[in-house]
Amino acid sequence: xxxxxxxxxxxxxxxxxxxxxxxxxxxxxxxxxxxxxxxxxxxxxxxxxxxxxxxxxxxxxxxxxxxxxxxxxxxxxxxxxxxxxxxxxxxxxxxxxxxxxxxxxxxxxxxxxxxxxxxxxxxxxxxxxxxxxxxxxxxxxxxxxxxxxxxxxxxxxxxxxxxxxxxxxxxxxxxxxxxxxxxxxxxxxxxxxxxxxxxxxxxxxxxxxxxxxxxxxxxxxxxxxxxxxxxxxxxxxxxxxxxxxxxxxxxxxxxxxxxxxxxxxxxxxxxxxxxxxxxxxxxxxxxxxxxxxxxxxxxxxxxxxxxxxxxxxxxxxxxxxxxxxxxxxxxxxxxxxxxxxxxxxxxxxxxxxxxxxxxxxxxxxxxxxxxxxxxxxxxxxxxxxxxxxxxxxxxxxxxxxxxxxxxxxxxxxxxxxxxxxxxxxxxxxxxxxxxxxxxxxxx
Numbered sequence: 314x315x316x317x318x319x320x321x322x323x324x325x326x327x328x329x330x331x332x333x334x335x336x337x338x339x340x341x342x343x344x345x346x347x348x349x350x351x352x353x354x355x356x357x358x359x360x361x362x363x364x365x366x367x368x369x370x371x372x373x374x375x376x377x378x379x380x381x382x383x384x385x386x387x388x389x390x391x392x393x394x395x396x397x398x399x400x401x402x403x404x405x406x407x408x409x410x411x412x413x414x415x416x417x418x419x420x421x422x423x424x425x426x427x428x429x430x431x432x433x434x435x436x437x438x439x440x441x442x443x444x445x446x447x448x449x450x451x452x453x454x455x456x457x458x459x460x461x462x463x464x465x466x467x468x469x470x471x472x473x474x475x476x477x478x479x480x481x482x483x484x485x486x487x488x489x490x491x492x493x494x495x496x497x498x499x500x501x502x503x504x505x506x507x508x509x510x511x512x513x514x515x516x517x518x519x520x521x522x523x524x525x526x527x528x529x530x531x532x533x534x535x536x537x538x539x540x541x542x543x544x545x546x547x548x549x550x551x552x553x554x555x556x557x558x559x560x561x562x563x564x565x566x567x568x569x570x571x572x573x574x575x576x577x578x579x580x581x582x583x584x585x586x587x588x589x590x591x592x593x594x595x596x597x598x599x600x601x602x603x604x605x606x607x608x609x610x611x612x613x614x615x616x617x618x619x620x621x622x623x624x625x626x627x628x629x630x631x632x633x634x635x636x637x638x639x640x641x642x643x644x645x646x647x648x649x650x651x652x653x654x655x656x657x658x659x660x661x662x663x664x665x666x667x668x669x670x671x672x673x674x675x676x677x678x679x680x681x682x683x684x685x686x687x688x689x690x691x692x693x694x695x696x697x698x699x700x701x702x703x704x705x706x707x708x709x710x711x712x713x714x715x716x717x718x719x720x721x722x723x724x725x726x727x728x729x730x731x732x733x734x735x736x737x738x739x740x741x742x743x744x745x746x747x748x749x750x751x752x753x754x755x756x
Contacts, residue, residue: 375507545579545686
């Protein structure tokens with residue numbers, strides 16, 4: 314059943330670690346069945362309860378799944394196999410548009426902001442026992458949320474969006490609970506959910522956000538949490554429209570017990586309005602990261618939500634890192650107050666590159682998606698072949714397998730550093746690699 318790989322160990326921790334080693338090395342392939350518990354217990358000379366405990370731990374960590382009477386098997390994409398490993402390394406001479414990074418030329422210099430934070434710290438040293446969120450930072454963050462129609466709620470600060478989402482999910486859910494996520498969607502989130510022992514329930518998306526029919530099915534199937542990207546969805550560029558927001562709010566309002574997490578991925582890099590869903594469920598959060606507009610290495614995100622959820626996140630944070638550096642908070646505060654990022658100009662720059670590429674592809678008979686943000690999603694019939702042909706043509710793109718579960722495959726192109734002169738040659742290369750594709754929803 315397992316080929317050449319032998320599971321070893323006497324205790325549950327040793328047995329589960331042995332399985333994880335096999336998965337990590339590729340010797341236990343995705344979808345591969347594991348021995349029945351009693352059979353493995355006999356082989357290892359241990360109590361069946363020991364193997365049961367090992368399998369339970371592996372399920373909780375998202376490494377294996379149990380399929381009724383068919384037993385247990387390695388997940389099709391186990392948590393120990395990160396989607397980030399599905400990538401194309403760009404050799405010398407190949408343009409890399411696969412990584413999803415912002416344009417460095419559009420990021421603000423940090424010299425003045427960091428110096429201002431240091432001066433503030435000299436006058437008001439950061440010490441134990443102080444508020445985890447700088448009061449002025451919290452005030453300005455909340456004012457920005459208010460202006461976008463986000464319901465009232467306390468403010469917390471985390472080390473980026475994924476850190477926020479992980480903390481919120483852990484605050485309310487337990488292993489085995491189902492989470493509705495966008496498909497295609499953010500690869501790191503698609504890894505995180507099973508790593509927490511939670512079950513992914515894919516929800517299709519189109520240019521206006523999650524498909525209401527798919528979300529309805531997920532909720533009827535028992536999803537206890539929903540994660541929605543408000544704007545600049547990764548990888549498709551979807552942005553939740555006013556009409557779509559109204560339909561999604563109606564579905565969520567009927568299930569107030571569901572945890573709602575909104576990731577405002579496009580904050581400060583898009584000019585489309587925010588249409589928040591927050592407030593129709595009892596438990597909700599909205600997250601805004603500084604990564605795309607101010608720089609990924611700042612590692613800071615603002616989180617607001619209902620008082621209980623934010624309190625749980627803050628309480629658990631106190632038992633770990635304690636707080637996100639107030640020096641970083643003051644640096645970001647300076648960036649905000651000094652107008653270091655010209656949001657309309659940044660949104661216009663990304664919009665011209667993204668829109669130009671989508672239009673050029675349409676002229677060549679290729680359907681592409683990119684309503685907002687810095688990415689363009691191109692559905693393709695043969696993903697591996699398209700990636701290889703584009704690499705041969707001088708372009709490294711992100712394979713769609715990094716972002717999908719059940720959705721049709723595609724490739725993601727990040728337009729951050731694409732120039733007007735690049736658009737024609739890039740569109741030619743994509744058209745040649747992908748071939749004409751009919752316009753369709755990609756849910």
